[in-house]
Amino acid sequence: MTWEKPKLRRIRPHSSCYSGKPTRAPTQTQRKWEDLKLKISEDSTHSDMASSISMSEEQFLCSICLDTFTRPVSTPCGHNFCLACITRYWDDAPLCQCPLCKETFQTRPHLKVNTFISELASQFLLLQVTDARAWSSERPPANSGAAVLCDVCTDAQRGAVRSCLECVTSYCDLHLEPHHRAAGLRGHTLVDPLEDLEARMCKEHNRLLRLFCRRDNVLLCDVCSRLRNLSHHVVPVQQAFREMRDELEVADARAREMIRERQEKVQATRASVQQSQRDTGAAIARSTEELAALASEIQRSQAELVQVMEERQKAAEEEAEGFIGCLERDVAQLEAARGRLRELEAGGDQLRFLQEVPDACVLPRTADPTSFSFDRHVWLHQIRTCLSSSVSQLQAVLNNINAQMSEFSGSEDASDTTLEYMQQHKVNVVLDASTAHPQLILSDDRKEVRFSMSLVLWRFQNLYRSPNTFTENLAVLGEQGFMSCRFYFEVFVGRKTEWCLGVAKASVQRRGPMVQTPHNGVWSLWFKKDRFETLSYQDVPVCWGKVERVGVFVDYNRGQVSFFNVQTETLIYSFTECHFTEALHPYFNTGDNEYGSNLDPMVIVPVGQMR
Structure with a gap:
């Protein structure tokens, strides 16, 4: 194996070729580099290589990314690449071959990091950084007034225009020129001048922080990466920067979109508020006008009623006065006739008496006193009955308005007034046969109760033996009582013409007739043919209409009992501000046939399940 001496090209322009001065004595960095070459020559089997070795940065560049080796590996053909670069290259290529010599491998080689080359590349970068720092420390201090100074200038320091993250050095425009010319330097990352470049070195291994761990979100040098074995989570800083910058752009775009959506929503909401203000003002004006008209109509009806009653009373009084005058005249005539009779009776002339008595015995014609009667009670009762019915209907309408206003007022949680919310508190209700009146028949599952014209004899025989049985009211209680909770149940009444449904306290009156008062311990709705009343006030309708399925909701702690039309999901009536002191049982009263055929059961x- 022979070494071809490459042409040496430094990346730090501190030699005589840049400064224009005579060659100086070797620096400490150069001496370290010579020691490194000596160490290489000692490990080499060819001793003649040591004298001719000359190394430059091009020998430590990956031919794929054109950057200094990061975790270098060697292919079977002898070429070196970054592990990540050759891996991505083979992942995208149809054939597994060398990017340089194009040698094809039958199976994908299992590559391992070449620690020797990795160490050489790291030492080379470290020597470059150390050399730049040492050279900068030998220069006389100078200041050009710039915030960041060039680390390469030897005399007067010029202001830096860029900083290189790979070289960990700041350059002026003159010394930055090799980064624009040299192929190995063009791939370096140049940024605006930075002061604290030393912070980009690993404090533990004194190596450049070139890698980024996605899992731990920390910067690493190549030694840190090997020690932590984070190969699947580590990427170059440049790649991490690009990825995070892309994520930042995506997040920024999303933030702009969210801002736009919220600004549009703010504008729409403000427009809705303004429109609502206008609509509310118009509704208030219209409602005030309608209620004022209704109040004026009520006052007019009141005035007309008073006027009619006063006129009728005056006419009746005049008629009575005329009849009284007629009777008084009759009385005067009768008194005069009696006077003549007494004169004849007192006289002693018998002849005259016999001659005048027949005429004197004929009494004057008088009015029949029984032909006139001044009994105004019937008329007043009719007026009071008609007025009471009208007032009751009006009161029921007002109660319904008040209930709806209470629901919309916000004084209570809006969800607490919905039928869906109340149905969440459903309970299983079964009837207590021991409390049923003798004329009531219960189903086997104790879910239905109906009225029977005949007595259940065995229950009638034991009527007075059980203190729980209702003796007068056609009623039956639920078996389970409830305290300090919310509960809800539904009852199908169908076409029944009379029924009573609600809750009663455990100690409700069982013997004798129940008095309709607010303190009878029963909070129930009583339906009579076409109107709803309560067992608190007799003949006072609270609502009009009919219903087939009734929902009963009780909020024990709030003191509320509400009745709902399940089909229309509307409130029928509510008892509010009730004071409960004992367990409450569901209360059922089938009614009799007073308002027509009423033999259908209460079920x-x-x-939530329709019948």
């Missing part, structure tokens, strides 16, 4: 149905 406890699975929540």
